[in-house]
Amino acid sequence: MKTLIVATKNKGKLREIRELLEGTAYEILSMAEAGFDQDIVEDGETFEENALIKARAIHRITGGIVLADDSGLEVDFLNQAPGIYTARFLGEHAQDVDRCRGLLSLLDGVSDPYRKARFVCSAAIVSGEGEMTVRGALEGEIALQAAGTNGFGYDPIFWVPEYGKTLAQLDSETKNRISHRGKAFRKVAEYLKQML
Numbered sequence: 785m786k787t788l789i790v791a792t793k794n795k796g797k798l799r800e801i802r803e804l805l806e807g808t809a810y811e812i813l814s815m816a817e818a819g820f821d822q823d824i825v826e827d828g829e830t831f832e833e834n835a836l837i838k839a840r841a842i843h844r845i846t847g848g849i850v851l852a853d854d855s856g857l858e859v860d861f862l863n864q865a866p867g868i869y870t871a872r873f874l875g876e877h878a879q880d881v882d883r884c885r886g887l888l889s890l891l892d893g894v895s896d897p898y899r900k901a902r903f904v905c906s907a908a909i910v911s912g913e914g915e916m917t918v919r920g921a922l923e924g925e926i927a928l929q930a931a932g933t934n935g936f937g938y939d940p941i942f943w944v945p946e947y948g949k950t951l952a953q954l955d956s957e958t959k960n961r962i963s964h965r966g967k968a969f970r971k972v973a974e975y976l977k978q979m980l
Contacts, residue, residue: 785809785810785811786809786810786811786849786979787810787811787812787813787818787848787849788805788808788810788811788812788813788848788849788850788851788976789813789814789815789818789820789842789846789848789849789850789851790812790813790814790815790850790851790852791815791824791838791839791841791842791850791851791852791853792814792815792852792853793814793815793816794936796935796936796937797853797855797936797965798814800960800965801851801853801965801969803956803960804960804965804966804969804970804973805969805972805973805976807973808973808976808977809977810849810976815842818842818846818848819846820842820845820846822841822845824837824838824841824842825837826838826854826868828854828868829868830868830906831854831855831856831868831904831905831906831919832854832906832908832917832919834854834868834906835852835853835854835906835907835908835917836852836908836910836915836917837852838850838852838854838908839851839852839908839909839910839915840910840915842910843910843911847912848911849909849910849911849912849976849979850909850910850911851907851908851909851972852907852908852910853905853906853907853908853965853968853969854868854905854906855870855903855904855905855906855964855965856868856869856870856871856903856904857870857887857901857902857903857904857937857938857942858901858902858903858904859887859891859899859900859901859926860898860899860900860901861891861894861898861899861900862890862891866887870937870938873886873887874886874887880936880937880938881930883937883938884930884938884940884941885930887926887938887941888926888928888929888930888941891926896925899925899926899943900923900924900925901923901924901925901926901942902921902922902923902924902964903921903922903924903938903942903951903963903964903965904919904920904921904964905919905920905921905963905964905965905967905968905969906918906919906968907919907920907968907969907971907972909972909975909976911979913979916975918968918971918972918975919968920963920964920965920966920967920968920969920970920971921964921967922942922944922951922962922963922964922967924942924943924944924945924951925942925943925945926941926942926943927940927941927942927943927950929941930950930952931949931950931952931953932949932950932951932952932953932954933952934952934953934954934955934956934959935951935952935959939951939952940952944962951963
């Protein structure tokens, strides 16, 4: 069985990735489990660049097959912010609940047509065989208030109109099927199967 190192410290994201890549015949390790504990400066200007920066850094040290992603929320009213700064939006030490409250307050009084948003995920694989990137997106809106507990980050305030729920109110199976990360990682899974 081949090993795949996932470039994340986020336990929620790692759990989602393990679910999404179940059945690919790879042993999935976090970067910590692979012995990588350095901080990586994500100074790219796009989601794709940041994903490649992380994957290349870990591949250089471990020599393994590395999967990294950079995901974020783009809000049209905020000129696509927070974008690549999603994790650091409203402060380095802000918790998920703080970020959700902060974003809701920025959109206070903004009517529905202007609350359009999307989650974007760019995933990169770097291995001895080369590099590749894929992208997935989920269109939606910023809800008027937070709801749901099945998720992390901005999931409780991301409204999915076709389901009439926030992303955090959807069951894991539905969420993985429609999410930005789900779309990107299905493409990743196909690529990984070809590498076996």
